[in-house]
Amino acid sequence: MGERVLPRAERRRRTERRILDAARALFAEVGYERATIRAVARSAEVDPALVMQYFGSKQELFQQSVRGAAASGTDEGEGEGQGEGAEGLVERLLGTLGVKLGEMPQGSLAMMRSMLTHPEAAASARQVLGAQIDRLAESIPGEDARLRAALIMTVMVGVTVGNQLLELDELRGVPPEEIARLLRPSLRALTGPDVS
Template sequence: MTAPPPAPSSGPSTPRRRGRPPRAGRTAADVPAARDRILDAARETFAAHGYDKASVRAIARRAEVDPALVHHYFGTKEQVFEAAVAKAAAPVLAGPSVLAEGDPREIGERMTRLFFSVWENPASREPLLAIIRSVVTHQTAARIFRQFITKNLVSRVAQRLPAPDIETRIELAVAQLVGVAMLRYVLRAEPLASAEAEDLIRRLSPVVQFHLAGGPPPLPPEH
């Protein structure tokens, strides 16, 4: 009696990658999007629970990935938060190039318009609001945010505006704009919350110009 023929081969076996496999239902095509899913999940988790109560495991659960993948892409919770800040603040980082272009006497208006263009757009405002909620409630989150802004905005702008005490000037300008953003978009304080953006730009631009370039701020033109 002859032995049955061997089962057909399914082809050469694919070597397994190190690390934990993706969760069931995820395919290799999902892998490139995993990083973005993690960042979106991180922003949502930090907004919902605050920096202190958010965890890598909770972020992974919301992103539907293994916690090991979060560590693989970002490392610690601090590094995840920093990456989430970078993604949320990406539109603001156009500041240095915007300030370098055009008439130096209009730097204040260009910076103010850039700032409002980011905050007035829901697509860029919501990620920033989620980050700000953690920043105002936790010292570590505030430190990470402050270091990121100093490194990626203040220092880069300072290189393009060589003037005495320029870093202090830039921080004063940023503080002016961030203060308005907190009242208008976070606290929803009236009348700032309902004011026309163009009116606020008209009022704030001379003050920002004063901080950046010095000299007495000109009065905004009357309507």
């Protein structure tokens, strides 16, 4: 018995998925500026013209490849649970360090690697962080809750960038629990009722 021939629509979906997977990996590895349509096509084992036919431009390919990262960027539990105490809020934030210091999704890495050099990636990162700051601020008392929430998120992004992109030895070899132990007092200070 021979193999069943897939319908054209299914072949197209699989090819598109293969191109997006290749793009995500390349954008994560080298960022937007250094990634090329030819390199994506080579990795996906398709003709560069097919990449352009499916996506139209490098910009659209980038948007499609990080779309999942922008949507899932709020799924780490940051800022959820209105009304919980500062203790629970801090512990939940510190609980995300395992993800931030471990194996991150390629879409998230692509966005992070590209956010400082590409306007679309920067806008996506601002949108994701803005939503996390909004939710986090709802759990922090005081008129300056948004500022404190932004400072907390900046610390968490800094730890992630230091580990994932800069590959700082001082962060890479340390268990998340140890980093959490050291961050806990400052995050508690930022979530408490009186920071003056």
